Amino acid sequence: MRPNADRLILMYRNMVLIRKFEERSAGFYREGKIGGFLHLYIGEEAVGVGAIAALAPQDYIVTHYRDHGHAIARGLDPKALMAELLGRSTGVAGGKGGSMHLVDVSKGFWGGYGIVGGHIALATGLALASQYQDENRVTLCIFGDGSTNIGYFHESLNLASLWKLPVLYLCENNLYGMGTAVERASAVASMAEKACAYNIPAVRIDGMDTLKVFDATQRAIEHVRSGNGPYFIEAMCYRFPGHSMGDPERYRVKDEVDRYKQRDPIVAFGKQLEGDGVVDEADLERIEREVAQEMDAVASFADASPAPAPESMYDFIYAQSGTH
Amino acid sequence: MMEMTYRDAIREALREEMTRDERVMIMGEEVGVWGGSYAVTQGLMKEFGEKRVKDTPIAEGIIVGAGIGAAMGGLRPVCELMTINFGLLAADMLINHAAKLHYMFAGQIKVPLVVRSVGGGGRQLAATHSQSLEVLFAYVPGMKVVMPSTPYDAKGMLKAAIRDDNPVLFIEHSLLYPIKGDVPEGDYTVPLGVSDIKREGADVTIVAYSRMVHVALEAADRLATEGISAEVIDLRTLRPLDIQPLIESFKKTNHAIIVEEDWRTYGIGAEIACQVYEQAFDYLDAPIVRCAGLEVPMPYAKNLEALAIPGVGDVVRAAKELVG
Numbered sequence: 220m221r222p223n224a225d226r227l228i229l230m231y232r233n234m235v236l237i238r239k240f241e242e243r244s245a246g247f248y249r250e251g252k253i254g255g256f257l258h259l260y261i262g263e264e265a266v267g268v269g270a271i272a273a274l275a276p277q278d279y280i281v282t283h284y285r286d287h288g289h290a291i292a293r294g295l296d297p298k299a300l301m302a303e304l305l306g307r308s309t310g311v312a313g314g315k316g317g318s319m320h321l322v323d324v325s326k327g328f329w330g331g332y333g334i335v336g337g338h339i340a341l342a343t344g345l346a347l348a349s350q351y352q353d354e355n356r357v358t359l360c361i362f363g364d365g366s367t368n369i370g371y372f373h374e375s376l377n378l379a380s381l382w383k384l385p386v387l388y389l390c391e392n393n394l395y396g397m398g399t400a401v402e403r404a405s406a407v408a409s410m411a412e413k414a415c416a417y418n419i420p421a422v423r424i425d426g427m428d429t430l431k432v433f434d435a436t437q438r439a440i441e442h443v444r445s446g447n448g449p450y451f452i453e454a455m456c457y458r459f460p461g462h463s464m465g466d467p468e469r470y471r472v473k474d475e476v477d478r479y480k481q482r483d484p485i486v487a488f489g490k491q492l493e494g495d496g497v498v499d500e501a502d503l504e505r506i507e508r509e510v511a512q513e514m515d516a517v518a519s520f521a522d523a524s525p526a527p528a529p530e531s532m533y534d535f536i537y538a539q540s541g542t543h
Numbered sequence: 544m545m546e547m548t549y550r551d552a553i554r555e556a557l558r559e560e561m562t563r564d565e566r567v568m569i570m571g572e573e574v575g576v577w578g579g580s581y582a583v584t585q586g587l588m589k590e591f592g593e594k595r596v597k598d599t600p601i602a603e604g605i606i607v608g609a610g611i612g613a614a615m616g617g618l619r620p621v622c623e624l625m626t627i628n629f630g631l632l633a634a635d636m637l638i639n640h641a642a643k644l645h646y647m648f649a650g651q652i653k654v655p656l657v658v659r660s661v662g663g664g665g666r667q668l669a670a671t672h673s674q675s676l677e678v679l680f681a682y683v684p685g686m687k688v689v690m691p692s693t694p695y696d697a698k699g700m701l702k703a704a705i706r707d708d709n710p711v712l713f714i715e716h717s718l719l720y721p722i723k724g725d726v727p728e729g730d731y732t733v734p735l736g737v738s739d740i741k742r743e744g745a746d747v748t749i750v751a752y753s754r755m756v757h758v759a760l761e762a763a764d765r766l767a768t769e770g771i772s773a774e775v776i777d778l779r780t781l782r783p784l785d786i787q788p789l790i791e792s793f794k795k796t797n798h799a800i801i802v803e804e805d806w807r808t809y810g811i812g813a814e815i816a817c818q819v820y821e822q823a824f825d826y827l828d829a830p831i832v833r834c835a836g837l838e839v840p841m842p843y844a845k846n847l848e849a850l851a852i853p854g855v856g857d858v859v860r861a862a863k864e865l866v867g
Binding site: 279281311312313315316320322323324329330332334337339340341342343344345346347348349351352370371374375377378381382534535536537538539540 | 568594597599600602604605607608609610611612613614615616617618635636639640644645646647648649650651652653654655684685687706707708709
């Protein structure tokens, strides 16, 4: 079922919000206000927004370190997200996690994870908890093409299929694991084929097309929610910037990047909505303006927020037991 | 009180906790139909069903990974790793995931997970099946590492571990399974992170944990016949470490021997000795002695293996040299 006009506009707005959030965070990184690694989601917005729009409120998300777009698509507060990137006490993890470890469990967003592939196992376990407790809940597990070569991926898919766990595996195939092209790292050209090895139904879709991602995810969710076990989606996409800030990009040519930029998923989705009469050009311009204004507020909130207090150093090493 | 083996005490803890709390479940290799490779979980699948006692593939990463995810999602899983040596395949899950999530996500995620495993040597299983790797995990803030030596402690501490909201690595010793001891009937717990005086004495403090406590106690018996009074302290938990009873004992005896099955260099004893030096240097009458495993990959041959693991004779000799 296609989303109604309001939802379509919200999806478009989220894509613009992701793009501008990423541009702003790149700016903060260059200013030295964001430390560590910074992996931008620019170019892949259609995957995160299209897939996450198909989830129900009770569903879970577990994702990888390129997690800003997924967090925004799920409705996490951009102010608290940006504050986390800046390592401030108002951040979603109080400045303890940073860019790769965004979280808001109250929204079913169980975190971004920086150990490639490890979170695939955690997502599989969350799905086990949902099945065990008979919850009507699907866990969406998002990962890149690179992690399909890791042991965890295979152990997880095998177990999920064996136990019919309610988990939807979404592979964002952006053609490169860091700087290594898929065909130089994987003996199998299509990641979806790997799912077949574990008897998991799989589709390969155009991840630059928001509504195609939405449709495929909706169908997959229905399959999983009905108790049929896991499902696998391989979304073909492309990241416009490098792997992370400071990537010398020796592994791909400018022509290739430009070719994909011609297929910018935000422009394409805007045109589609215009063509379908959902919005007109003025609406798109207004959204652009509003989001730019929101980002100003996000950036000033984050930048004005205090660093965590030194006394918070030892908070949360252990959970205080007693809730059992 | 009733007399019970270490093995039965652990099974009783599992049975009572599963009866008390629906969220407690077991998964691991051969825990169900087979009954556990050391027969600890025998009968539990029959009693609680296949939903709550799950046989897994031989895949340690996903056994612990799914355990972490299930714990995040509201269950209280007890995962079994057949031996701590295979636990290395899940070390990333324990060290990079279980121990980190509560802190890194500022308290939003809890991991109430117990991982049961078997450490130590003495059964002619050679180099890759006889290791004492507890220090690797006890090194990590966020982990709890428990190594009980008696049936009483094993049952009470496993129950405490299952009720704890943190990841607990519970390491058993295969040579302890048949030993017997008094265990109270009914529910009781033994707190994690509290060392225990297993025998009082005045001349020398012998510190040990797991099977080495029994070596220390036997040595203390022999020393008593020769007029040397040894106090035996059982650490029981390696992290969080309760050093105080040991410091108090040392202030009384002014001599300490640490008996440890792990390798001497960088081992548990090195840390214990350092803490004694830091906190009770003025009470030192002689250097602290370590009776530790020889620094070799464990040999298969019976005579060589026996030489590589500390024995009663080693401890008696060390004590006589120290205070004789």
